[in-house]
Amino acid sequence: MIPKLNPHGEALLQQFREQVPALEQLSKTVYDQLRQVLHEQSVELSAIEYRVKTEQSLAGKLERKGDKYASLEDITDLVGLRIITFYTDDVDKVAAIVQQLYDVDWSNSIDKRKAHELTSFGYNSLHYICRLKEGSAPFEIQMRTALQHVWSAIEHDIGYKGAVKLPPEYRRQFSRLAGMLELADDEFSRLRTTMTDYRRQVQALVKSGKLDEVLLSTDSFSSYLQMHPFNKLNQRIAAVNQAEIFPASLMPYLPILEGFGLETLGDLQRFIDSNGEEAYQLAVSQLAITDLDILAESIGLQNLCLVHILKTGRGRVGLRWFYDTINGTHDSNEMLADMLYEQVASLPFVKK
Template identity: 65%
Template sequence: MEYSLNPHSQELLEQYRKNLPIYQKIEEVALQAIQHVIKELGISLSSMEHRIKTEKSLAGKLELKGGKYASINDITDLFGMRIITFYTDDVDKVAALVKRTFDVDWDESVDKRKAHELTSFGYNSLHYICRLPKSLANDPETPQLNEIRFEIQMRTALQHVWSTIEHDIGYKGSIKILPEYRRQFSRLAGMLELIDDEFSRLRTTMTDYRRQMQALVASGQLTEVPLNPSTFRNYLDMTPFKKLNQRIAASNQAEILPYPLMSFLPILEHFEMKTLGDVQHFIEENSDAAYQLALSQLAFTDIDIISESIGLQNLCIVETLKRGEGQEGIQLIFDTLNGRQTENKAMAKIMYEQAAILPFMQKSK
């Protein structure tokens, strides 16, 4: 394809064509390296984009400012990556990984976030100009692998969205923007920047809260730990129902199969339990009756495999009956665990009849 280029720019384009296989190798090595370290650190990304500049795109650039470059290697974005994070602090974490993984040309790199003036507008990203170190690519026959520079941009998802909107609207185009429109753009940019910062701050706060709750659970200070999905999950890690399950299993020498117990949380909340201390008290108060109920269930069977849920399920049934919620309350438990289905009513009837003859039921009459 022919382009309207002067002889110097045409020479640069020829250099690009000759180097294209090298750009492709750099892309392969760089992408694999950065994906590995990001996965190793456990950073969740919104996305990662990468591309080698097309010949047509390069020709357009050379038409405008080809005289700016002495050689094709002076153009640092022929291969580029854009790493998009969810949080602002993750941009700095990714930047640290990039510094550790590649050789960064600090003279050409720029943190456009710091160059942001109060009166300016727009979201900016962190741009590093990099080379592959010999630890990643070392081919004496192709020294250009370690000489050719490439660009890595790092920004948040909101910054990326704003950049796309800004480009689409044409804010930075040749048409002069009226002051009222500039103010509107600036207000929106400020709001997005605030949201970006607040999301990062909220994540830090929530992480600190989870760690605090985990420490309280581990230390046994359960009355100070509110009951919620996060704390209940940590509590289950302590296997609080293991002792009751083992006691039940011993009656038939049964094997206990794992079962996800998070589904019981809405039932505990129905009992108006507010803290893990309430759950612990619920276990201590109802364990003997739950064991008796299990014996009545297993007395005339040769079942040698039981679910890990049997202890907690029977604790809930006992609590329901103590509260006077009867067969309907037991059905509600099954509806919560299994979804509404006709079998739940029959199962609730059987459970109620098995429990009716037990000592704790006789005391409540």
């Protein structure tokens, strides 16, 4: 139900009704522009939202403090956008981008993160009042982290916001929870920085050839693959049938390598060196009786793993584990393991 307004409030509300289509277009324009630019700048977002204030909401605002607004443009949140980031430092990155894209009304903008109140975590968003550089109605952009957004929603849901007369023990509980979440927000950003530095160190060690100093992990294996360590073996195998190599991910083989007990990239390099010739022999025994002329880029690493299993006497059980790990557990993997084992049992490196 629309509240009863004075003549000034009714006039403002009527102006709003007439401008709704233009305000909706403005909100969509800003949303599309922000989404595109933030994507181009590689800013990972939890969400980006936009809306035009509803007539009911505006009427309520005019009923409470309509005399404060001389014109409709004095109401700066008719169009609102909310940008939710994963990390606190990305809020500042988003703010810098917003400043470049739009004219910011600094007198009406506010950084609520500077409040430093014990229970203010849920309200710690950054609010900019902006206009398009070519001119437009004002619009509000709120920037906050995902944890701040969730906490604000929880506060609203349980009715805490504005409940200053709560008993002290409840207020203390909210303060502790808010402090824990604020600490978590900061620590996630710090952890991301630490992990980024670690990845750079790993990349530097890999490039320098200090492989024994690099633990085998998702990040280090990915960096190692950029050196194309299996290319030489792949090309040698492909030459058997003059085959072409097509791209394939090698990351699914990481659990296999870890299952072999490899702990560093140095271990992996020695694994390649010690099994390379047998991996080629295995390929020859398989390809010589076929006319395959297209091979996956994983062929070299696959054969290295199969050779290691056969050389260490793991036999059919080891082969079944390999296929289950790569293909997912399925009864057909046992048939594959049996078939391969019978085909290669006579090769000199196969340990019975």
